[in-house]
Amino acid sequence: MSMNIRNTFIGLLTLIACTAATAGKKEVVLNPQHPDRYVVTAGDTLWDVAGKFLKDPWQWPDLWETGKKAERPLRPGDVLTLISVAGVPRLQLNGGNGTPPPRRPGDPLPEVKLSPKVRASDMAAEIPLIPFNLVRAFLSSPKVVTHEELDNAPYVLELPDNRHFAGTGDKLYVRGLEDSSQDTFGVFHKGSLYKDGESGEELGYEAMSVGTARLTQEGDPAIFTLANTTREAVVGDRLLPQDDERIPSSYEPRPPAAEIKGHIIAFLDSDTTKVRGGASSIGQYAVVALDRGSSDGLEVGHVLEIDSRGKAVKDKVSGIPFDSPDLPNEAAGSLLIFRCFERVSYGLIMHTSRELRLGDVVRTPN
Structure with missing residues (x-):
């Protein structure tokens, strides 16, 4: 293959790849009521700030100067300015010397020549993507398990002194413990059954966390002690092994690759x-x-x-x-x-x- 043909072939492959990548990327659409400039304030979430500028807030990374997400998280006091780069809307962080000139509805965004870096700021803590206080309770509990997982799990047979409820520090008498190599288990209460919204097929049960329990005496029944609880344990609650599920502390909003x-x-x-x-x-x-x-x-x-x-x-x-x-x-x-x-x-x-x-x-x- 001659050098010219080879270069042409490589160039064609590159063009195809770039065209495919561009075709698969949704065009950034601005919120019709977007501001030209916004100052981040305490109490903001990243999703809300993104929604001020974008019709689809998950396109946030595509709006930045460099065509990717900001070099650092946003903080209260940061100034965001909407600019135009080669006719494409972009956001600039703490750039320029204040408020851009007044712009009438329908006027084009001001064209700005970009510097390679944005300025960092030592302001307060970064703003979160979403209000984490609303989801914190769901990050470790409850979980979704199958009917078989619950049925085959060890269960609370009895509580001390014929009591109906048990809390932190109380004993549990547990049947069905086959593997005593693990001494700490999660205690769960069987919750609602989830079904497919179209077919009605059973998808799993909600397992609500009661707390954790430590094995103190092997046997059948075995004796466990509740180490900590978030609700009262009752007869019939199930013990499931502690897992190493990793719960992310931050999220990167994006659409699924698959059709859901x-x-x-x-x-x-x-x-x-x-x-x-x-x-x-x-x-x-x-x-x-x-x-x-x-x-x-x-x-x-x-x-x-x-x-x-x-x-x-x-x-x-x-x-x-x-x-x-x-x-x-x-x-x-x-x-x-x-x-x-x-x-x-x-x-x-x-x-x-x-x-x-x-x-x-x-x-x-x-």
Whole structure:
């Protein structure tokens, strides 16, 4: 192969690769009400700040000067300025000498020549991506387990002195302990059954954490002592091995690579970390369970769009008996996945334009 042909071939491959990468990347769309300049304040979340500039806040990394995320986390006092680089909207951090000239609606963004670095600032602590106080209770508890996992797990047979409840420091009499090589177990209470929102297939049970217990005497029954508790232990609670599940302290919002379509199957209560009973609808910053998980391609940090599921309505005009078509699904909001199990995941509602209900559809953003 001659040098010219080889160079042409390499150039063609590079062009194809670049074109494919560009084609797979969604165009950045600004929020129609975006500011030209914004000062980060205490209490802000990164998602809220991103939403001030973008229609889809998860596109935050694409808005920066360099076409990638900022060189450091944002902090209160940081100044964000919306600029234009070769006709493409970009954000500049602590750049320029203050407020840009007034701009009328429809005027182009000011063109700015970029310096290679942004200035760092020794301000207060970085702002979080999401309000972590809303999801903290769900980061280690509860968990989702199969029916078989629960049935085969050791269980609390009896409590001391015929008591109905036990707490930190109390003994537990436990049956079914086959492996005593581990001396510390998590104690869990069987919660609600999760089912697929379309087929009704069983996906697993919510296992609500009671606390941890240490083996103090082997046998059948064995004796355990509750080391710490978040709720009272009762007869029938199950003991599961302590796992090394790694819970991320931060998230990188992004759409799933796979085409996901699932449903909201439960509303979760942040005070008791259990399925909320009686609630028919929820709004922003509610925690929900979905009938899709890691086996479907979901990961922590994935962003999904929510469609309000169209209800069936009787056609009073057609005159056809039992003619009840479904209204179309309508865009209703977005959520961020913050914890994933094999077939179920937990998400935080980040934005909603209407009340959400059980059965509403979640999907990969278009």
